[in-house]
Amino acid sequence: MEQYGMTIGLGILMGTLARAYMLRSDYRQYPGYPHGYVTHMSLGFIAAALGSVALPAIAEKEFAAVTFLALAAQQFREVRNMERESLAALDEAELVPRGKDYIEGIARVFEQRNYLVMVTALATSAVHHFTRWPLLSLLTGFAFLGVSEYLMKGKVIGDIAEVEAGQLHFAGPLLMVNEIEIMNVGLPKMREKILRDGLGVVIHPKNDNARATLSNMGQRQAIANVATAVLGTKKDVDTPEFTPIVRKNIDVGSIALFCVPAEKDIDGLVAAVERVPVLESARRAPLKTKAGRIAAD
């Protein structure tokens, strides 16, 4: 048994480090309450332990032990449910909610991170098991961490579209950002306030895939939510006029965001919108089909 001490220990160490590293990198996706950190670190530790005992278990011909991996998968699906439920509950108190799609995306990321931890731990312990070089196995662990970080990065709005400042103006009671209609604002007082403090940006999709993605309401809600999270909002429960709204130009497919931020800074808003993650659930690729390519030209 002692011969596996180092193998399992290194696996657990690298796996837990991986989880800690991934907790650090998700500042926008999760508020990071201390309790949340404890929960995810413990689950990460368990995932690491499961990953690192898999190979020694096989080496000892304890094949039944491997079925624990199935148990782990079940456990981590539970993580997704837990994240989804708690974020959805918190969403009700938000002035500008994240929206179901964004929450689903975040929950999925949290589940998937545990699998990455398991794979990292498995790789680390495997290398140590076969080579008996602790240093090499640690390096493998770091390499896996780097690769998974790179692979899991996901796209942001800035990758699929051009974001530029837009001009807010009124056509009668109708608020517009450039040529895109946003909403009808009745009160003259509110119109003045909006012109004084509001900001607008226009998002031009780079191709048909991006256009379809930006049409998704969940994706648009995510854009409004991130803009508010970064720049704040002047909206309160009795001023629905200041709700950030994302509307599209139905002819071209470009998207306009209107918001009344607490910090009026157009460069900040453009930068925030460019960094909004493209939601996995909103991703569309009509250009991958033949019919889509025919329609595109």
Added chain:
Amino acid sequence: MAKDKLLAVVTLNKEAVGGDVPIFFASTEEEQARIAGTLAQVMKAMVHDVGNGVYVIVKH
């Protein structure tokens, strides 16, 4: 979206409105804006300008 609800109408033009929504009459545009603003604030709703001297208050 389906939860949008028309709560009240504030009008300068008595001929233009009718029906079973609460209707408020105003004699000047300032009065109309003031009434609509107060109602919207109380009911946490939004004022829209229909264009013919009629404001509608809608909960979104």
